[in-house]
Every structure is written in C-alpha cells, then in structure tokens.
Amino acid sequence: MRELGVGLIGTGWVSNEYIKAFRKNVHCEVAAICSRDRARAAAKAAEHGLSGCAAFDDPAEMLREEAIDIVAICMPHDQHAEQGIACARAGKHVLVEKPVALTLAGLRSLDQAIRAAGVKSITSFVLRWNPMFANIRAMLDQRLIGDVFYAEVDYFHGIGPWYASWKWLISRQTGGSSLLMAGCHAVDGLRWLMRDEAVEVTAYSNTSKSNPLQYEYDPNIVAIVRFAGGAMGKVASLVECRMPYTFTVQLFGERGTIRNNQLFTTSWPGQNGWATVPAVLPDSGDVTHHPFQAEADHFVECILTGTESHASVADTVKTHEICLAADLSAAEGRPVRLPLE
Numbered sequence: 656m657r658e659l660g661v662g663l664i665g666t667g668w669v670s671n672e673y674i675k676a677f678r679k680n681v682h683c684e685v686a687a688i689c690s691r692d693r694a695r696a697a698a699k700a701a702e703h704g705l706s707g708c709a710a711f712d713d714p715a716e717m718l719r720e721e722a723i724d725i726v727a728i729c730m731p732h733d734q735h736a737e738q739g740i741a742c743a744r745a746g747k748h749v750l751v752e753k754p755v756a757l758t759l760a761g762l763r764s765l766d767q768a769i770r771a772a773g774v775k776s777i778t779s780f781v782l783r784w785n786p787m788f789a790n791i792r793a794m795l796d797q798r799l800i801g802d803v804f805y806a807e808v809d810y811f812h813g814i815g816p817w818y819a820s821w822k823w824l825i826s827r828q829t830g831g832s833s834l835l836m837a838g839c840h841a842v843d844g845l846r847w848l849m850r851d852e853a854v855e856v857t858a859y860s861n862t863s864k865s866n867p868l869q870y871e872y873d874p875n876i877v878a879i880v881r882f883a884g885g886a887m888g889k890v891a892s893l894v895e896c897r898m899p900y901t902f903t904v905q906l907f908g909e910r911g912t913i914r915n916n917q918l919f920t921t922s923w924p925g926q927n928g929w930a931t932v933p934a935v936l937p938d939s940g941d942v943t944h945h946p947f948q949a950e951a952d953h954f955v956e957c958i959l960t961g962t963e964s965h966a967s968v969a970d971t972v973k974t975h976e977i978c979l980a981a982d983l984s985a986a987e988g989r990p991v992r993l994p995l996e
Contacts, residue, residue, distance in 0.1 A: 660686035660722040664714050664738055665729030666699040668819055669752060669942050673727045674703050676951035683955060689717045714738060718745035728752060732836060733829045736761035743772040748958055752779045753839050755971055757831040759995055762975050769968050777954045777964045778971040780843040784949035786934040787916050791848060799920045800908030806849055809891040810841040811901040812940050815868045827871040834876055834978040838892020843974040845890055851882040857990045858981035863895055878981035900940040
C-alpha cells in the first residue's frame with residue numbers, strides 16, 4: 656500500500672520529471688495536480704495516465720486535502736517562498752524548485768515556516784545526486800587530493816528566446832538574478848564539495864554592450880568566496896554566453912587536482928597524466944538529463960525515517976545567502992560578510 660500522497664503545483668517542464676519520479680517510488684502516489692487553469696492540470700494528469708489524480712486551480716484548495724502529504728512546487732521563482740510557506744503551514748512536506756526565494760526576507764520566512772511546522776523539506780539542487788558529483792565526493796573522502804585550497808564551479812548556459820521560460824527569467828521581479836535563477840546550482844555545488852561555510856563574498860557583474868537578450872539585471876557574474884577554513888572558491892554564472900551548456904568543476908588540493916571526471920593525484924606513484932573516471936556528467940540543461948528519481952527517493956526516505964535531508968531548506972539558506980551576497984557585492988562594489996543580517 657502506498658503511504659504518501661503527492662501533489663504538484665505547476666504543470667511546466669520540470670513537473671513531468673517529478674511526476675515520473677514519484678510514480679516510480681513504491682511509497683508514493685501522485686494524487687493531485689494544481690495549475691492556474693484546472694483544465695491544464697487535468698490534461699497533465701491524463702498525459703501521464705493518472706486516472707485517479709485530482710485537478711485543482713487553487714493551491715489553497717489542494718492543500719486542504721488530507722490525502723496530500725508531499726507538495727512539489729514547480730511555479731515561477733517569485734512564487735516559491737509564498738507557496739512553500741503555505742504548504743508548511745498546511746502540514747505538508749515541501750519540495751521546492753530553486754531558487755526557493757528571491758529576497759532575504761522571503762528566504763528567512765520560508766525557513767521559519769518549515770521549522771515551525773516541523774515538516775520535512777528539500778530544495779531541488781538535483782546535481783547533488785549527479786554521478787560525477789558522487790564520484791568527486793568519494794575521491795575527497797579518500798583524500799586523493801588532500802585538503803582543497805581552491806575550487807572553481809561554473810555555470811555557462813546561454814538562456815534566450817529559444818528557452819521555454821525566458822520571458823519571465825529575464826525579469827528582475829520573477830527571474831531575480833543570474834545566480835538566483837540559474838547559477839545557484841554552481842554555488843550549491845561549490846558548497847557541497849568544499850564542505851565548509853562561506854564567510855565573505857566579493858563579486859563583479861556585467862552585460863554585453865548591446866544586451867541583445869534584454870535582461871533587466873546583469874546576466875553575467877563572477878563571485879569570489881572565502882571560506883571559514885581559509886580556502887577560496889570562484890563561481891561564474893554566464894547566461895548571456897553563446898555556447899553549448901557547460902558546467903565545470905575544478906578542485907585544487909595539496910596532493911592533486913580534480914577536473915570534472917578527471918583526477919591527478921600524487922597518491923598514485925608514477926601517474927603522469929589525467930585519470931578519467933567514466934560517469935554521467937552535468938553537461939545538459941535539459942531537465943530530463945538530471946537525476947530527479949534519486950532526489951525523490953532520497954526525500955521519501957527522509958520522510959519515512961524522520962531524518963533531515965542534506966538539501967533541506969535550512970541548508971539551502973546558506974547557498975542562497977551566497978547568491979544574495981554576491982548580487983549585493985556586485986551592486987555596491989564591496990565585499991559582503993556572511994551570514995547576512
């Protein structure tokens with residue numbers, strides 16, 4: 656018997672991956688879908704063969720359903736915090752797409768609501784379940800490159816009219832910033848691999864002279880991050896670039912270096928070139944490429960065992976604070992200390 660009913664708010668691109676992932680989990684049933692248009696919610700259920708799935712056009716109405724235990728929030732960025740708060744207050748476990756909030760106030764309010772409700776939460780920083788990231792974490796556990804003193808994690812993804820969500824991503828109100836709407840994956844990847852907390856951020860941003868994509872904010876930003884243990888990190892988020900999607904990871908340690916799925920280590924005597932570890936790389940912006948199944952299964956396990964996810968909203972606050980600090984630093988031309996006040 657399935658134990659957990661899942662509801663989704665939003666019927667866009669990413670909702671398909673959550674529907675497929677939760678359907679495959681033996682503990683879950685996709686019980687409801689909510690859209691601004693009830694007919695669109697019903698059509699999404701029919702598309703996936705969900706004969707018993709209820710359709711809603713009002714999130715508040717769906718949240719009153721006792722059969723719903725988990726809610727996946729797949730709406731535009733500026734609605735994530737408000738909807739997450741409503742879900743938590745209704746006693747539902749919260750899965751929220753990134754960014755979870757576009758402002759520090761929204762971030763704090765969402766975190767507080769989830770803590771007060773005692774529900775479980777997870778942010779869809781899905782690259783934490785990417786095989787390449789898992790391999791890098793294993794290499795770090797084995798100390799194959801020793802202590803990391805510098806790291807680079809970069810997000811290069813030209814996002815323009817050819818991209819489904821472009822019209823609301825370019826808006827400062829609904830897209831937020833280059834880091835919040837996209838590059839936060841790189842910021843979170845940096846935190847996930849460095850295993851230390853950031854204490855200061857300095858950033859610079861720009862746009863091309865013609866700004867052909869008409870972003871309301873600088874679409875390109877570079878942030879330098881100082882960590883409590885003394886290590887340095889760099890994140891670049893370029894969403895105005897003209898090139899194939901590229902997500903790069905480089906970690907420099909006292910005994911070696913990791914470049915994506917390549918390793919050089921002085922721990923292996925005689926190594927004179929890069930060793931390549933075959934793995935699925937984070938090399939596509941297509942949501943179908945990413946491990947939503949592993950994320951959903953992890954979240955369900957956390958709920959059933961009463962444990963907190965490593966990607967909970969409480970942890971996500973630290974990733975988002977780096978993004979917000981970088982945007983503030985670039986705007987005001989000064990370093991910004993963390994945590995934000």
